[in-house]
Amino acid sequence: MKLLTHNLLSSHVRGVGPRGFPLRLQATEVRINPVEFNPDFVARMIPKVEWAALLEAADTLHLVEVPKGPIEGYEHDEKFLRQMHHVLLEVDVLEGTLQCPESGRLFPISRGIPNMLLSDEETET
């Protein structure tokens, strides 16, 4: 699971709504995956990033050189975009858990795949 995905994932447990974000990340195995740099794509994703959640996740994973927020003229700042590219797309959480901040429900991550299956009781009606 990439950190871009984590930054957009939200718990869909019944009754939780917007309080289901962000999912609290714990990781026991992380891999760095080289991904081809596409500055256009990274620049387009910047407005979608929730920085508090990203920084918290980056901190949990002990990542360094993580920008603290969008800088002026970021669309053309290659250094900034490359750093964001690395954080959002090249850090892959293989094993760990995601926790719903409202309900406490744990979603396990195995082989890089979060298990988001809910029980009947947890499903929104």
Add this chain to the structure above:
Amino acid sequence: MAFRGKRPEHGGPPELFYDKNEARKYVRNSRMIDVQTKMAGRALELLYLPEGQPCYLLDIGCGSGLSGDYLSDEGHYWVGIDISPAMLDAALDRDTEGDLLLGDMGQGIPFKPGSFDGCVSISAIQWLCNANKKSDIPAKRLYCFFSSLYSVLVRGARAVLQLYPENSEQLELITTQATKAGFTGGVVVDFPNSAKAKKFYLCLFSGPSTFLPKPLNESNDDDEEVQESEFTRERTSWGHALRCSGNGCYSNAEQPCTAGIMLEAV
């Protein structure tokens, strides 16, 4: 998938049908790969994404990542959701580039509002129409799916969902729930006169009304023209549109009948 016998959805839930064996057969079947890849290409075409722009897409029922690979090849980034662990394992083995989630689309899409620039789905959503547990109510699961899909799409984004509807009632059930969830759009039927090649694409739009794409058609006759799909504010009755072959048929408004079905948001 060409069904020569029972429809897979009648035998049980997708995660049981798509077990290790089925997953293994799936990724080795070159005809299957060819069909799924072609449909992924058509779905992406129908998404009408801005040219040259890498987008962040959702692949519903991504399975072993066949459609996802096509999206990657076109320069897009994607997240796939599937309910079958065996198919997702096959996707891992195939080293797909998108992020994968194990999830049930009928339980909703677990993302923040406005996360995705578009959504594709190949041969998946018909699975929502069959109740596999006593507690399953297809209409509710369909509504949960469509309403959450509407939310996670960027305003004005599209979803193109290729499906194999069992009958017109099922198609109506699906389109009704999509409309309830706020989508406009319609069903594009490619090659409506060919039993083998006929394909249904549910094209949904999460913004104000737009055009319905032109369906593909093989001309048997030199004089035969492909009908233009015109967006009108007229309601087209489901029964009429579904029975229509698309040739020389006229609706009440005396417009040439389309081989598609228009949806209007309620």
